[in-house]
Amino acid sequence: METAFFQFETVAELGSIRKASEQLHISPSSVSRQIQKLEYTYGVELLVRQSQGVRLTPAGELILRYVKGRNKELQRLRAEIDALKNLESGHVIVYTVEGMIGGLLPRALARFGRHHPNITYQVMVAGTDGVMRAVAEDRCDIGISFQPFPRADIDTLLSLRQPVMAVMSRHHPLAGKQELTLGEARDQPVGLPDRSFGIRQLVDHVVKSEQLALNIRLETNSIDMMRQFALQDMGIVFLPAFSFERELASGELIGVPVKSTVLTLSTTEVCKRAEVELSPAARRLVDYIRQVADEFVGVA
Numbered sequence: 337m338e339t340a341f342f343q344f345e346t347v348a349e350l351g352s353i354r355k356a357s358e359q360l361h362i363s364p365s366s367v368s369r370q371i372q373k374l375e376y377t378y379g380v381e382l383l384v385r386q387s388q389g390v391r392l393t394p395a396g397e398l399i400l401r402y403v404k405g406r407n408k409e410l411q412r413l414r415a416e417i418d419a420l421k422n423l424e425s426g427h428v429i430v431y432t433v434e435g436m437i438g439g440l441l442p443r444a445l446a447r448f449g450r451h452h453p454n455i456t457y458q459v460m461v462a463g464t465d466g467v468m469r470a471v472a473e474d475r476c477d478i479g480i481s482f483q484p485f486p487r488a489d490i491d492t493l494l495s496l497r498q499p500v501m502a503v504m505s506r507h508h509p510l511a512g513k514q515e516l517t518l519g520e521a522r523d524q525p526v527g528l529p530d531r532s533f534g535i536r537q538l539v540d541h542v543v544k545s546e547q548l549a550l551n552i553r554l555e556t557n558s559i560d561m562m563r564q565f566a567l568q569d570m571g572i573v574f575l576p577a578f579s580f581e582r583e584l585a586s587g588e589l590i591g592v593p594v595k596s597t598v599l600t601l602s603t604t605e606v607c608k609r610a611e612v613e614l615s616p617a618a619r620r621l622v623d624y625i626r627q628v629a630d631e632f633v634g635v636a
Contacts, residue, residue: 344399382396423616428618431467431480435578438559444621478606495605496604496606497602499601503563504573504592506589515594518548518596524571553565554570574594
């Protein structure tokens, strides 16, 4: 039908089957067959053939109006797609673990926003498990999760190395150490996130494998509460550097590396639902997250 509509529109604009055939470089009989195809489909005559050409019947006028309207809609669709390609408009939904809003993600969004001011974004905070569910259920464009379990229905776009550190105030008795083990921290009050967090799952794994018992004073679903626990010198928490970079830069908090392969090799994963293509806007945001992460590693 696409060919029939196109040739019918050409005939209507030129007022002649012969002129349309010359412009389209096909025989007049081929053009006539396409017109007849439309007339058969709709059961009405579309053209009145005259000695000087053709004129449209009322039904032909309706068909022409439809074809022109559809062409305008297609042009509008192409313009909207081009706008997305050029990042003139769009909307990106991000699900992220809370630690990423401590500096890295806001910096990436700020840079992204300066270059693409017409793109809007929505940021939702959840634990590692919640982020992965949102990605798998296609409730977001990208997810940022700490040390998630691999899933066949989720693709990793970026893997950012984020060793988990023992974090404490600068006044803490262990703040001067260059490195420590979890065993050295077991007599100190400890703050941990709940078990929906990737950080907690890693720490629990190390505690179990080393047969330790930590003095857990605080359990929370808030990374900010963990930062406050350390800032107020209530004890030690375990966080990747991205989660407390402002306090690290100011010297308010100290991050001491932990002797543990599991905690040293931990990563933050930027991911998407498998078999779903990222929009141009989401793809560009991932690029900015990569840039900001690389700069942070370079400074660190």
